[in-house]
Amino acid sequence: xxxxxxxxxxxxAVHAAxxxxxxxxxxxxxxxxxxxxxxxxxxAPFFEPQLEELLQEGVASGRLRFSTETADAAGAAVHFxxxxxxxxxxxxxxxxxxxxxxxxALLPHLRAGDVVAGKSTVPVxxxxxxxPRIAQTGAALVWNPEFLREGWAVHDTIMPDRLVVGIPxxxxxxxxxxxxxxxxxxxxxxxxxxxxxxxxxxxxVKGAANAFLATKISFINAMAEIAEAAGADVTLLAxxxxxxxxxxxxxxxxxxxxxxxxxxxxxxxxAARAEELGRGEAVGFLREVDGINLxxxxxxxxxxxxxxxxxxxxxxxxxxxxxxxxxxDDIRDSPALDVAVRLRGLGADVVVTxxxxxxxxxxxxxxxxxxxxxxxALRDADAVVIVTEWDQYRRELTPQHAGSLVAGRVIVxxxxxxxxxxxxxxGWQYHGMGRR
Ligand code: UDX
Numbered sequence: 001x002x003x004x005x006x007x008x009x010x011x012x013a014v015h016a017a018x019x020x021x022x023x024x025x026x027x028x029x030x031x032x033x034x035x036x037x038x039x040x041x042x043x044a045p046f047f048e049p050q051l052e053e054l055l056q057e058g059v060a061s062g063r064l065r066f067s068t069e070t071a072d073a074a075g076a077a078v079h080f081x082x083x084x085x086x087x088x089x090x091x092x093x094x095x096x097x098x099x100x101x102x103x104x105a106l107l108p109h110l111r112a113g114d115v116v117a118g119k120s121t122v123p124v125x126x127x128x129x130x131x132p133r134i135a136q137t138g139a140a141l142v143w144n145p146e147f148l149r150e151g152w153a154v155h156d157t158i159m160p161d162r163l164v165v166g167i168p169x170x171x172x173x174x175x176x177x178x179x180x181x182x183x184x185x186x187x188x189x190x191x192x193x194x195x196x197x198x199x200x201x202x203x204x205v206k207g208a209a210n211a212f213l214a215t216k217i218s219f220i221n222a223m224a225e226i227a228e229a230a231g232a233d234v235t236l237l238a239x240x241x242x243x244x245x246x247x248x249x250x251x252x253x254x255x256x257x258x259x260x261x262x263x264x265x266x267x268x269x270x271a272a273r274a275e276e277l278g279r280g281e282a283v284g285f286l287r288e289v290d291g292i293n294l295x296x297x298x299x300x301x302x303x304x305x306x307x308x309x310x311x312x313x314x315x316x317x318x319x320x321x322x323x324x325x326x327x328x329d330d331i332r333d334s335p336a337l338d339v340a341v342r343l344r345g346l347g348a349d350v351v352v353t354x355x356x357x358x359x360x361x362x363x364x365x366x367x368x369x370x371x372x373x374x375x376x377a378l379r380d381a382d383a384v385v386i387v388t389e390w391d392q393y394r395r396e397l398t399p400q401h402a403g404s405l406v407a408g409r410v411i412v413x414x415x416x417x418x419x420x421x422x423x424x425x426x427g428w429q430y431h432g433m434g435r436r
Pocket of ligand 1: 146147148210217252255256257258259261262324325
C-alpha cells in the first residue's frame with residue numbers, strides 16, 4: 001500500500017520505517033531538511049533500538065523514502081499524521097499548531113477516497129474540528145492513536161498490543177477502517193485486537209491510557225512516601241501488590257518518577273481539555289499525580305544532601321543516567337537530569353554519565369560536568385546517585401568495583417533498582433526511595 005507519514009520525529013520515523021518493513025511503499029515527510037537527509041541515508045536522528053537497521057533496509061529496498069515536500073505525499077492511499085503536540089508555552093494545554101500546519105499542507109494533495117489517519121496525541125474533539133476541511137477534498141479523517149514506548153518503539157509499532165481506529169459514522173468511515181485493517185494486516189494476523197470506535201473515543205483512549213499509567217506510577221510513589229515514614233519497603237510492597245492479577249506489577253516501579261516527551265505533558269493536556277469540557281473535577285486527581293511525581297525529584301535531591309551531612313556545596317556527586325529512561329537518548333522532562341541540575345544548583349560538583357543521552361544533555365545543560373565513561377564519573381565521587389536504570393549501572397556495576405573508584409561509599413538509588421543488601425554488605429551507605 002502507498003502511504004505517507006507526515007512528521008518524522010520519534011513517532012513518525014519509526015512508523016514510516018516499520019510500515020516499509022512490512023512491505024508498504026512509504027514516504028516520510030518532515031520540514032526539517034537535516035532530519036530528512038539523515039533518514040534518507042538510513043541514519044536514525046535519535047537513539048532507538050532496531051530503527052537504524054529498518055531504515056537502512058527500507059531505503060535500500062526503495063520502499064522507504066523521505067522528503068521535505070508535502071507534495072510528495074500525493075498519491076498515497078493513507079496519510080498518517082505523526083507531528084508533535086507539545087505543551088503550550090505558559091499553559092497546560094496541547095499546542096496543535098503542527099497538526100494544523102500539517103493538515104493545511106496536505107489538503108491540496110488529497111484525492112477523493114484517500115484516508116488521513118491521525119496518530120498524534122490530541123485533545124478529544126480535534127478530529128471533529130479537522131473533519132470538515134478534510135472532507136471537502138473527498139478524503140476521510142480517522143484517528144489511530146499510537147501507544148509506542150520509546151526504547152520499544154519498533155516492536156510496539158510492528159506488534160502492537162492493540163490497534164484502535166476511530167472513524168466517522170459514514171460509509172467512508174467504514175471503508176477507511178477496512179483500509180487500515182489491510183495496512184496493519186500482519187499485526188492483526190498475529191493476534192493484535194483491532195478496535196473500531198467513533199473519533200472521540202479513539203482520541204480519548206490515548207489520553208486515558210497515559211493518565212492511567214501515570215497514576216499507577218504515582219500511586220506506588222505515594223506508597224513510597226508512606227513506606228518511608230512507616231519504616232517499610234516499597235519495593236516489597238510493589239511485589240506483593242503485583243501478584244494480584246487485578247493490579248499487576250508493571251508500572252509499579254517506584255523511584256524518581258516519570259518523565260519524557262509524553263506522560264507529563266499528556267496528563268496536563270488531558271486535564272486542560274477536561275476543564276474546557278466543564279469536567280475538570282473528574283480528573284482533578286491528575287493534579288495530585290503530577291504533584292506526587294514532581295515531589296520525587298525533590299526527595300532524591302534531599303536524600304543526597306542528607307547523605308552528605310546536609311551540605312553538597314563543593315562535593316563531587318556522580319549522577320548515573322541522564323535519559324528519562326533506559327534504551328533512549330531522550331532527555332525531554334527527564335527526572336534524571338532534573339535531579340542533576342538541582343544538585344548543581346546547590347553547589348555540588350556534578351558529573352553526569354549516560355550511555356546514550358550525554359550529547360543531548362550537554363547541549364541542554366552546559367553547566368553540568370559530563371563523563372562519557374561510567375567509571376570516570378564515579379572516580380573520586382563523594383556520593384553516587386543512580387537516576388536512570390541502564391543495565392550498565394543496575395546489573396553490571398558491582399559495589400566492589402564502584403567502591404574502588406569513589407572517594408565516599410554513599411549511594412542514592414533513585415530507581416530502587418539495586419540490591420540494597422549487597423551494597424550495604426560491601427560497606428556502602430545505601431539509600432533507596434521508600435525502602436528501609
Ligand atoms: C509512554 C507510554 O508507555 C506509551 O504507551 C505512550 O505512547 C507514550 O508514553 P514512554 O514515554 O516511551 O511511553 O515511556 P514509559 O516506558 O511509559 O515510561 C515513562 C516514564 O515513567 C519514564 O520516565 C519511566 O522511567 C517512568 N516509569 C515507568 C516509572 O517511574 N516507573 C514504572 O514502573 C514505569
